[in-house]
Amino acid sequence: MRRKNLRFADTQEGGREALLGLRDRTYIEESKPVFEDMRQIVNQLSGLLLVSHAVHRHGFVVGDLLSRSQSLFADVREAFDSLTSGPRSGHHHLHLRNAIEALTVALTAAQESASGLHLGDRGLNALKVAWRELIHASDALPGFDRVDLSQSCCAQHFRNSSQPTFSCQGAIP
């Protein structure tokens, strides 16, 4: 609900009270990759859990996959610590912080389990909390999608030409 009332300062549709200032805009730009990486860690850990419960012979080197999640998480923490929220982005920042705490619990549970996969109720619940917090963060500011629509999906190819296309934020090397 909050999200609908927030607009970037340089868009014509934003009301005066709803404008996002430079600090908030900078925060959004810098926190987006943090959010996306956290979403990816939730995907990775829940995917590993799914495979562990549903597939008997999955053939994964679980330690490798877990260490990738842990490595990504270390980057996320570092990037998160460098963020400074603005007057309208503090709420979002709080949810990211909560998600990081929950992911810490989930990753610790994974590390401590014998197989690296059976997080137990504690780990699974922490993962759910992390995702819930990311959903709240997604609702708090514009531009934070729960699903990465740039990934392959047959429906993407059906997208009507009138729909917006994905844009690249960086320069093409």
Add this chain to the structure above:
Amino acid sequence: MTPYSIWILEYAFIPECPISSLVYGRHNQGNVKLPYGYVLLKGNGTTILVDCGYNHDAVGRKFGEFYGVQNWRNPTVVLGEVGVRPEEIEHVILTHGHFDHMGGLALFPKAKFYIQQRELTKAVWAMALERKFRWLMTAADPADILYAVELARDGRLVALDGDVEDLLPGVDVHLAEDTHTPGSQYVVVRNDGVRNSRDSYVCTGDLVYRHENLHGSCPSDPIYTPVGLAMGSQTNLIMTTDKILKAANGEAKRVLAPHEENMPDIYPSRKSKDGLFVMEVALAPGEGSFVR
């Protein structure tokens, strides 16, 4: 066994999508309607769904809006057209993991779900790759995966390892490795119950979008033409197309492709008040028609 009643039930559609996304190589040749649907089998004391759509009330709404999907209706409405409630669905066979086929897990509270384990393991493999490989992921919704974890813990999500004969009475599944997705499967319904069936139907998922994939617009001199999206190989898709057609007794009309817009012309059908087609493929003895 007795024959199943079989319906294809449309649950949403995209009014216009480029045909090039459905039939490989058809660039700049216009748009066609793209229906979304699932196949319902009812008989032998059970009720089976092939694929389960997506949940518009969750993040599926965003998918739908982004891709221009219209008229989405929930399974209570869609199945209600043939007198079935979502709670009555006992088995759901998932042809693959894309959102419009697997995103409705939570909508069928008593069902057991079947998917190929390769579809799961390759998805997890892709998730572990660097960000620049994210095209290999399939727009996964973490909420769906977490829900699937709970299903698996409860024994309600079964990962299959390749082909399975008689997964359910008269119903076989076949792995189509590295085709549309890494672990797609198609479903063969042998409606006379015999091994070399003369009354079989094939539920294709996205291995066949349109019957044009079976003949390339030239039924008299057919040329298999793959669907527009192969995460695996077009060659594998073509070889699978041949297997599908053979399993369907060589008759295109027995290839049940929910994305095929012309299915309502092939079988008795009607449009619901929501503008969605109900297609009646077969009726078991004693079953009344829901389209006449």
